[in-house]
Amino acid sequence: MDQNRRQFLFGAASLALSRRAFGEGLFCQQTSTRLILLGTKGGPSLSDWRKNPATLLLINRTPYLVDCAYGASRQLKAAGVTPNELRYVFITHHHSDHNLDYGPLIYNAWATGLPVRIDAYGPPGLERMTQAFWDYSKFDIDTRIEDEGRPDLRKLVSVHEFSKTGVVMQNDDVKITSALVRHPPIKQAYAYRFDARDRSVVISGDTTYAPELADFAKGADVLVHEVMYLPGIENLLKRVPNAERLRQHLIASHTTTEDVGKVAARAGVQTLVLSHFVPGDDPSITDAQWTEGVRKHFNGRIIVGEDLMEI
Numbered sequence: 071m072d073q074n075r076r077q078f079l080f081g082a083a084s085l086a087l088s089r090r091a092f093g094e095g096l097f098c099q100q101t102s103t104r105l106i107l108l109g110t111k112g113g114p115s116l117s118d119w120r121k122n123p124a125t126l127l128l129i130n131r132t133p134y135l136v137d138c139a140y141g142a143s144r145q146l147k148a149a150g151v152t153p154n155e156l157r158y159v160f161i162t163h164h165h166s167d168h169n170l171d172y173g174p175l176i177y178n179a180w181a182t183g184l185p186v187r188i189d190a191y192g193p194p195g196l197e198r199m200t201q202a203f204w205d206y207s208k209f210d211i212d213t214r215i216e217d218e219g220r221p222d223l224r225k226l227v228s229v230h231e232f233s234k235t236g237v238v239m240q241n242d243d244v245k246i247t248s249a250l251v252r253h254p255p256i257k258q259a260y261a262y263r264f265d266a267r268d269r270s271v272v273i274s275g276d277t278t279y280a281p282e283l284a285d286f287a288k289g290a291d292v293l294v295h296e297v298m299y300l301p302g303i304e305n306l307l308k309r310v311p312n313a314e315r316l317r318q319h320l321i322a323s324h325t326t327t328e329d330v331g332k333v334a335a336r337a338g339v340q341t342l343v344l345s346h347f348v349p350g351d352d353p354s355i356t357d358a359q360w361t362e363g364v365r366k367h368f369n370g371r372i373i374v375g376e377d378l379m380e381i
C-alpha cells in the first residue's frame with residue numbers, strides 16, 4: 071500500500087475515532103482539544119516507516135508541541151499546522167529523538183513569518199541548547215535581519231527551564247503539569263499532563279515502568295504511553311554493532327507492553343494510546359502483538375498509534 075493511501079486510511083480511521091470520542095455535536099466545535107501523533111518511532115535512527123517522536127495538541131486552535139525529533143517541522147506541516155502558528159514547545163528530556171529539531175523548528179517558524187513569541191519549556195539544558203542554536207545560525211539570522219528586514223528571532227523565543235514535578239504553565243485554556251519519570255541514565259525526564267476544558271491528556275515521555283505515573287494520569291481521558299515489545303528488540307539488536315549495551319539501555323529505560331497495561335489500568339484512563347514504539351521500524355510486529363501484553367491488565371480502549379493519527 072503506498073504512503074498516501076495509508077495516510078488516507080489512517081486519517082479516515084482517526085476521523086471516525088474522533089467522532090466516537092467526542093460525539094457529533096462537540097466534534098463540530100472547532101475549539102475542542104485535538105491530539106495528533108506526529109511521529110511514533112522511538113529512538114534517533116531514521117526509518118522510512120514511522121517518523122521520530124513528536125506529539126501535537128491543538129487546544130482552542132493553539133498548537134502545543136511535545137518533543138520535536140528530527141523531522142518534527144515537516145510533520146507539523148503535514149498535520150496542517152504552519153510552523154509560524156507554533157506558540158508552545160515542551161521537551162520531555164534531552165535525548166535527541168526528543169529535541170533534535172528544536173532549533174530548526176524555531177527557525178522554520180521564523181522563516182515562515184513568526185508572528186508572536188514562542189515559549190519553550192523543558193528540563194535544564196534547554197537554555198544552553200537554545201543559545202547554542204543562536205551561535206549555530208548567527209550568520210544566517212544576522213544576515214536576514216540586515217538584508218531582509220526580519221525581526222530578531224532571538225528576541226522572540228522565551229525559554230523556561232524547570233527541574234521538578236509541578237505546574238509548568240497555565241492559561242485560560244489549559245493547565246500543564248509535569249511529573250518526573252524514570253529514564254536512566256537521564257535524571258531529568260518528565261511526563262506532561264494537559265488539563266484542557268474538554269479533556270485531559272497525559273504524555274508519558276520516555277520512562278521505564280513508573281507506577282507513580284498512574285497517579286499522575288489518574289482520571290485522564292487519554293494516556294499516550296511509550297511502549298517496548300521485548301521479543302521485537304531481539305531482531306532490532308541483530309542489526310546493530312553495540313547490541314549488548316543497547317539491550318541493557320532499552321530494558322532499563324523503557325516500558326514493556328505488560329507494564330504499560332498496569333499503568334493504564336491503575337490510572338483508570340478511558341483511552342490508552344501506544345506511541346514511541348521500540349522497536350519502531352519493524353512493520354512485521356502486528357497491532358495484536360503490541361496490544362496482547364497490555365490487554366492482560368487494561369480493559370479500556372487501546373489505540374496502536376500511527377504517524378498523523380488524530381485521537
Ligand SMILES: [Zn+2]
Binds near residue numbers: 112113165276
Ligand atoms: Zn525516546
Ligand SMILES: [Zn+2]
Binds near residue numbers: 163165253276
Ligand atoms: Zn529517551
